[in-house]
Amino acid sequence: MSITVKGVIARSKGAPVELVDIVIPDPAAGEVIVDIETCGVCHTDVHYRDGGINDEFPFLLGHEAAGRVSVIGAGVTHVAVGDFVVLNWRAVCGDCRACKRAEPWYCFDTFNAGQKMTLTDGTELTPALGIGAFAEKTLVHEKQCTKVDPAADPAVVGLLGCGIMAGIGAALNTGNVTRGNSVAVIGCGGVGNAAIVGARLAGASVIIAIDRDQKKLATAVTLGATHTIDSGGLDEDGVVSAVQNLTDGFGADVVIDAVGRPETWRQAFYARDLAGTVVLVGVPTPEMMLEIPLLDVFGRGGALKSSWYGDCLPERDFPMLTDLYLQGRLPLDEFVSERIGIGHIEEAFAKMARGDVLRSVVVL
Template sequence: MAEVVAGIIAREKGAPVERVNVVIPEPGAHDVVVKVQACGVCHTDLAYRDGDIEDAFPFLLGHEAAGIVDAVGSEVSHVEVGDFVVLNWRAVCGECRACKKGEPKYCFNTHNASQPMTLEDGTELKPALGIGAFAEKTLVHEGQCTKVNPEEDPAVAGLLGCGVMAGLGAAVNTGNVGRGDSVAVFGVGGVGMAAIAGAKLAGATKIIAIDISDDKLELAKQFGATHTINSINGTGSGDTDSTVAKIREFTSGFGVDVAIDAVGRPETWTQAFYARDLAGTVVMVGVPNPTARIDVPAIDVFGRGGALKSSWYGDCLPERDFPMYVDLHLQGQFPLGDFVSERVGLDDIEQAFDTMKTGKVLRSVVVL
């Protein structure tokens, strides 16, 4: 039976978000209704609101969420009513060419709910990243629900649903950081900070944080940075860039084993490219502007060797990774809870967007 709940939508490009009544339909065969307990305010939600993702308004925002399974479809076998779950936007299909090649982390056909949530007048809502969790309840595919330890705080667990997992996975999965490695992370917002924490967890012994904010750089030390560079005065290009020169100074002149661009700008990617050691790895996890272009000499691409990678969702597998990192947090081995900067209400999302722009929070989390 359909039900009506409160939710937050972006009705048109750039307009303030609105609190509305959202109709949750009766779940289809493989659908699940989740009672949302907490949802992080991610930059991707702001990008949806501002029309930088697609033009399919109105959007039901929110995707970094955790909650309790409230109802299930007739053929659901993955979860049961009452399960504590983190929502994910990579519900692997098992049938696409990536899955059949044994690379489900790249699944090209991820599952979503079989029917839309709507406004009371019947207008279909496009859920952010197929989730739409700035609402008291949401409708997702069963594969989008990952069971984790119910002892975890929902405001903490939900952050694995996007930003923290993206940065953490960029280091551990995509960059394959190992014991004794040196790592540079460009941009230490929530994603970059998670990359630093992931590099520390993986055993890196030299972790260099680069940003233009001294406050963020100081915080990065708490997550595992061993060295910091304020790059606001960086000049030059290639090996003449002062930030690159400083990284080389910290690494006996060689550069780092893994350089992670958590900003996604051509300038930061280029710094990452030149800051790595020969045969080192560059990982882009910051999402670039669609019009941005990167220009480096082809001979440098060839001559420096190594790997140039992009990281999609931290190349994670939610069923493997979410429970593991929740357990590591509960055991005191990973600082997942430290990413929660503030807890706000459902009506505070527009204010949380403004706070996000100041760069003074890692994550505001909506608690329902």
């Protein structure tokens, strides 16, 4: 039988979110129901609410989630009832050209649950990133569930489901930061500060945090930044010069743009050393355009990369990072700014917009 639970939806573009009844069908083959324990409030949820992703309203919001599997469909072998899991939005297929060349983190055919959750009147919901976890329960594909150590705080490790993994992975997986590298991170919200944590974990010797918010820069220092640049009063050239001044005049080996705007990407491009690496992990909006001399692209060499979900492989990365957290080697708890109820998500969006929090986490 179907289950009716409470969930938070965005009904139309820009409208305040609503806490409503949603209907979850019995899981079909390969699908599971997860009882959500916690879910982080992410910028991507705001993008969905504001129509910045697509127009497939109404959306069931939420995706940075941890919980326990409560019901499984036929043929499910990946998880069992009672497993503590972090949800992911890249259930790899195993058969596409990326998977077959042993690069499953680039899987070009990821998938989600086949059935739709609905409103009580039958209106189909579009779950954010195929998850929809601002809800007491949600329906996902079994491979969207990654088992991690149940000793971990769900409010903390649930954040691996999106922003924290995106930032750490931008440094470790996409940027290939190694011991002794210099790294600059533009934008020190949740993703940018996670990139700083990843750079420190990799052994970078110089880690430069760049932001216009002093609170975010202070947090970046506690998480591993060795230097900070207040970009509030600087133009593009000023930011580039400041990075060069901190790297013997050369620029950083790896520059991570965690904002995702044309101006910050240009800063990243010119603030790197010759043959250095630029990593774009901040998500631009569809109307943004970039103009840069092609000769500069050729003449500076190196690598210009986009980081999808931190180029992570959840089955590999989530358990490893959870173990490092439990060992006290990864300060993931620093990202949980507050724990809130499911009825306070609009307030959490406002706090995030003001830069008051790294992450608000809904506890169910």
